[in-house]
Structures are given as C-alpha cells and as structure tokens.
Amino acid sequence: MRIFVNSLIENPTFDSQTKENMTLRPQYFGSTAELSAKYVKAVVKCGLVDRVLSWAKFKQVSELKRKGGTKKQTVLGIPKLDDANMAGGAKGEQCTLILTEGDSAKALAVSGLSVVGRDRFGVFPLKGKPLNVREATHQQILKNAEIQNVVKIMGL
Numbered sequence: 001m002r003i004f005v006n007s008l009i010e011n012p013t014f015d016s017q018t019k020e021n022m023t024l025r026p027q028y029f030g031s032t033a034e035l036s037a038k039y040v041k042a043v044v045k046c047g048l049v050d051r052v053l054s055w056a057k058f059k060q061v062s063e064l065k066r067k068g069g070t071k072k073q074t075v076l077g078i079p080k081l082d083d084a085n086m087a088g089g090a091k092g093e094q095c096t097l098i099l100t101e102g103d104s105a106k107a108l109a110v111s112g113l114s115v116v117g118r119d120r121f122g123v124f125p126l127k128g129k130p131l132n133v134r135e136a137t138h139q140q141i142l143k144n145a146e147i148q149n150v151v152k153i154m155g156l
Contacts, residue, residue, distance in 0.1 A: 005033060060138045078149050082110060084122035088155065097153060098123045124153060 010030050015021045043049065075083060080103070084095040098121060100106045106125040113121050131144045141147055 007031075007033070063138065063142065075153055078124075078153060080106070080125050081149075081153060082106075082118075082123045083153070085119045087122055095120050095122060097150075099150070100125045102127070122153075124150070 007029075009022075009024065011024075012022050013024045015023050075081060075088070084097075086092060087095045087097075098109050100109050100123060103125050106123050109123045113123070126146055128146075130146055131140065133141055133147065136144075
C-alpha cells in the first residue's frame with residue numbers, strides 16, 4: 001500500500017542547510033490532513049494492518065533470536081564478572097547470579113561468598129540505573145550494554 005501526500009507548508013524551518021529535518025511544529029503548518037472514516041474502515045477491513053503488525057512482530061522475534069546466546073562453560077569478554085565455578089556446566093541450573101549495584105556492593109557480595117563458596121554463586125556489578133524493559137523498544141533493549149551482558153552471562 002502506498003500513500004502519497006502532497007502538501008504545501010508556509011515558511012518552513014529546517015535544522016540545517018541540507019533541509020533534511022524540518023523543525024517547524026505541526027500546529028504552525030497552516031492546515032491538517034484528515035483521513036475519512038470510510039477510508040480508515042476500508043484499510044482496517046482489508047487486513048493490511050494485521051499483516052503489518054505480524055510482520056513487525058516476526059522481525060523483532062527473529063532479531064532477538066539472532067542475538068541470542070548459548071550455554072558456555074566460561075564467558076569471555078565481560079569485565080568485572082566473577083562467574084560461579086559450576087556455571088555453564090551440567091549443574092549450571094543450580095547456580096545463582098548475584099547482580100549488584102556497582103563495584104562496592106560487588107566487593108561485599110564477594111566477601112560473603114568466602115563463607116558459602118564460589119561453586120554455585122557468581123557476581124556481576126551493574127553500572128548506573130538499569131533500563132526498564134517494560135517500556136523499552138526491542139531496539140533499545142538490543143543496544144543496552146548492561147542487558148546484553150546479563151543475557152550473555154546467563155546464556156539466554
């Protein structure tokens with residue numbers, strides 16, 4: 001489906017000489033484009049909206065699968081990770097990853113591990129405020145380094 005809109009905006013303003021991004025606010029356009037209820041109903045009825053939504057969901061799922069990790073005995077390339085000794089092995093499901101808020105909390109957790117042992121407990125310090133994935137887009141989740149580190153560590 002293609003929609004062609006031909007419009008004339010009086011006195012437009014742009015962010016640069018190349019005129020790639022218009023900075024004029026919509027309330028100053030001088031007119032509005034409104035689609036008729038009949039047209040909107042016809043578009044919804046033809047099933048195009050459902051197909052576009054299913055295609056977008058498929059693309060998001062395939063992108064997340066492509067970024068997915070695998071279970072590994074040792075995780076490399078993640079600084080400040082103190083992994084459990086049994087992590088990634090046959091008894092990996094018995095392991096616990098302790099996520100701390102910063103390096104000082106990690107030091108406290110590591111000192112506590114001297115009592116219970118390092119076989120089933122790993123520690124990873126998070127930097128800053130974690131991204132709230134409930135409100136985030138798939139693209140934001142894929143670009144967030146902290147979330148990607150946790151995904152890689154856990155082998156998701």
